[in-house]
Amino acid sequence: DIVMTQSPVSLPVNPGEPASISCRSSQSLLHTTGFNYLDWYLQKPGQSPQLLIYVGSYRASGVPDRFSGSGSGTDFTLKISRVEAEDVGVYYCMQALQTPFTFGPGTKVDIK
Amino acid sequence: EVQLLESGGGLVQPGGSLRLSCAASGFTFDTYAMAWVRQAPGEGLEWVAFISKHGSDRYYADSVKGRVAISRDSSKSTLYLQMNSLRAEDTALYYCAKSSSGNLPPRFVSWGPGTLVIVSS
Numbered sequence: 476d477i478v479m480t481q482s483p484v485s486l487p488v489n490p491g492e493p494a495s496i497s498c499r500s501s502q503s504l505l506h507t508t509g510f511n512y513l514d515w516y517l518q519k520p521g522q523s524p525q526l527l528i529y530v531g532s533y534r535a536s537g538v539p540d541r542f543s544g545s546g547s548g549t550d551f552t553l554k555i556s557r558v559e560a561e562d563v564g565v566y567y568c569m570q571a572l573q574t575p576f577t578f579g580p581g582t583k584v585d586i587k
Numbered sequence: 588e589v590q591l592l593e594s595g596g597g598l599v600q601p602g603g604s605l606r607l608s609c610a611a612s613g614f615t616f617d618t619y620a621m622a623w624v625r626q627a628p629g630e631g632l633e634w635v636a637f638i639s640k641h642g643s644d645r646y647y648a649d650s651v652k653g654r655v656a657i658s659r660d661s662s663k664s665t666l667y668l669q670m671n672s673l674r675a676e677d678t679a680l681y682y683c684a685k686s687s688s689g690n691l692p693p694r695f696v697s698w699g700p701g702t703l704v705i706v707s708s
Contacts, residue, residue, distance in 0.1 A: 476649070512692050516632070523682060523698035524624075524632060535696065567632055571692040574646045576634040 477502050477570050481579035487587045494555040496582045498568035503548045504531075512572035515544055515553050518581075519564040527566075528553065560586055589613040589697040591683045596702030603673050607702055609666040609683030616664040617641065620686040622693055623657060623668045625679035626701075635681070636668060640689035651677075673706045680704075 478501040488494045504511045515528035526535040528544035531551060541556040555562055563586055568579040595607040607623070623635040636657035637646045645657055656669045666683055680703050684695035 506692075514694060516695070518632070523700055524695070525698070526694065526696050529687075529694050565631075569632075569634075571694065574637070575648045576637070576693055578632045578634065581631045 476575055477504075477573065477577055479568055479570055479577050479579035481566075481568060481582050483582060484580070486582055486584045488555075488558045488584060489587045490560060491557050494558050494562075494584060496553045496566050496568075496584075498546075498551040498553070498579050500549045500551075500570055502572075504551075504570050504572045505548055506572060511547050511551070512570060513544075513546070513551050514569045514571055516567045516569060516578075517562075517564050518567065519561075522564075524567065555584075558584070558586070589685060591685060591697060591699030593681060593683050593699045593702035596681060596704045598705045598707065599673055600708050601674060601706055603706070604669070604671045605673065605704060607668040607670065607681055607683075607704070609668075609699055611664045611666065611683075611685070614685070616659075617661040618689060620688065620690055620693065621657075621659060621666045622684045622686060622695065623666075624682045624684055624695065624698075625677075625704075626682070627676075627679040630679075633679075634693075637686075637691075637693055638666070639691075644690060670704070673704075675706050678704060678706050 511531035516524040518524040565581040622637040680701040683699040685697040687694040
């Protein structure tokens with residue numbers, strides 16, 4: 476199974492400041508299509524998860540452009556250029572390359 | 588608007604069974620793959636099962652393999668998860684999720700609010 480790790484576990488951020496979350500996989504997520512099968516989800520407090528980023532760097536429909544994803548192979552990063560109050564919640568990366576599909580343990584982002 | 592509404596959760600004794608349902612609307616159900624993802628209380632997300640648009644391909648997490656079965660009924664636009672031999676560690680909020688295409692890779696673009704399963708004596 477592909478093991479996903481994330482850092483940090485918790486990330487307090489001032490509004491308007493940038494934030495960065497790291498995700499690493501135990502195996503390369505690069506598919507033969509040339510895409511990295513790594514997605515990012517955000518679960519806001521009391522809500523169901525929502526897709527933010529897919530195949531490493533493509534924003535899902537309706538996701539603000541302050542969110543960006545990068546990385547390849549085993550190392551990935553989610554960046555928020557300027558954190559807003561509505562961005563609080565737990566961020567999960569998930570590998571979609573092979574079953575069993577596995578999520579990272581999550582990074583909790585909150586406002587200082 | 589895509590809507591997913593899970594039902595069928597509840598309190599069940601260890602070793603018991605439950606069938607979860609997910610009523611889908613707002614999209615052409617048999618065009619998209621679907622999945623179940625669960626979240627134990629205070630824990631992270633765990634993928635449980637995935638089914639392709641016509642049901643020909645089904646995949647399961649090792650933790651539930653042999654005990655659960657995912658299925659779908661296009662005539663009712665409903666996704667199911669039959670859960671047998673339930674264990675305490677199956678206690679979780681179970682989410683139904685719609686994928687962005689008819690088969691792999693999974694990309695969960697829509698989620699329901701979840702249905703809570705509690706396994707306890």
